[in-house]
Amino acid sequence: MIRGGSIAIVLAGAALLGAMMQIAPDYNSTVQPFRSHVAAGGTGEARSFRARFAGARLADRIAFSRFGTEFVHDTDGVFLIAEIEVEATIVSQRIDASWQGASGRRYALSRRAQDIPRGLDSHWFQPGLTGRAIAVFELPPDEVAGGELVVNNSFTAVFDSALHLAPPEPAGGSQSIILFEP
Amino acid sequence: MAASIGVAAAVLLGLWLKVEEVRAPQELPRIVPGEPVDLGRVELTPLSLSLVPPGQEGEPARLLMRARLLNLTGESQIAVFGFPPHPPELAAGGAAWPEPEVILDRDGAPLAQLHPRLAERVTLVWQVPPDWRPGPVSLTFHRQIFKLKDNLYGKSSWLLFQPAARMSVVPEGAP
DSSP states (O other): OHHHHHHHHHHHHHHHHHHHHHHSOOHHHHSOOEEEEEOTTOEEEOSSEEEEEEEEEEEEEEEEEETTEEEEEEEEEEEEEEEEEEEESSSOBOEEEEEEOTTSOEEEOOGGGTTOTTBGGGOOBOBTOOEEEEEEEEEOGGGTTTOEEEEEESSOOTTSEEEEEOOOOOSSSEEEEEEOOO | OHHHHHHHHHHHHHHHHHHHHHSOOSSOOBOOTTOOEEOSSEEEEEEEEEEEOOSSTTSOOEEEEEEEEEEOSSBOBSOTTTTTTOOOEEEETTEEOOOOEEEETTTTEEOOOBOBTOOEEEEEEEEOOTTOOSOOEEEEEEEEEEESSOTTTSOOEEEEEEEEEEEEEOOBTOO
């Protein structure tokens, strides 16, 4: 009888532990930025900056000049050019952005568009001054509609703010080429 | 007593089956050009391997492998061949060659990033050692293991590499 009781206690403990493992949030869902969703055209307020998704354009090719050399890049997908207005609220800082596509996949800033004029990757935002920068993403066309721009602190977004900005309507269809001029 | 032995045996058997499941296969699958291989973060399809003579005197000849790369993950990758990088390992006569340069064909520049669902044509460039005599070469492809919940924090992690496939081929253009 005593043995039966012990076995029952062990089984109950195992069942309890199993249940706790199933319902406990895992590391990936716990260690995350704090998300705020912002409607199209709205300004989002993060811990150390505020940002607005000002405009979006699509292009089949992009062209720019870097260190005196002309570059023209094409893609099998489409280039999404996002214009972002940002104001730092505490200290001068940089901002990182990614595009969360309609499928949920994350597209980082295109490194093929690094160092474009007014590019987000090289832009510092100052407290009290609203700066405008350009983020270029390369993605399949069906990831654009239904996607959102995710903007966060450039160093680490974990346990910091991340703004999920709904896109404004892209101006017209996809242009054959967009030239970035200083 | 019998129940304890039974439980211990079941635990050990379960552990052994798990180890067997993740153990690298003794004999690697052989692939041929055109056949895709899963490297963990990307799927690589070798298309051709060719020997290119030196452009100028004093330069080494180059071995070029044209390939198609497709990002299999849910986010843009800068570590296309994993971290630390494990690009295809080329060996000839039992000696492994230094790592290749990976060129994005559409730009003619080093590949910096690969986005999900956007396959790219790339060229892997090896500099041919001066003492190499043209002949068959062997390419070993490594896959990095992804674990959704690792044993330390339960976080998703890219872990060890293990050989995934091998390809033996004579480069085009070899005399």
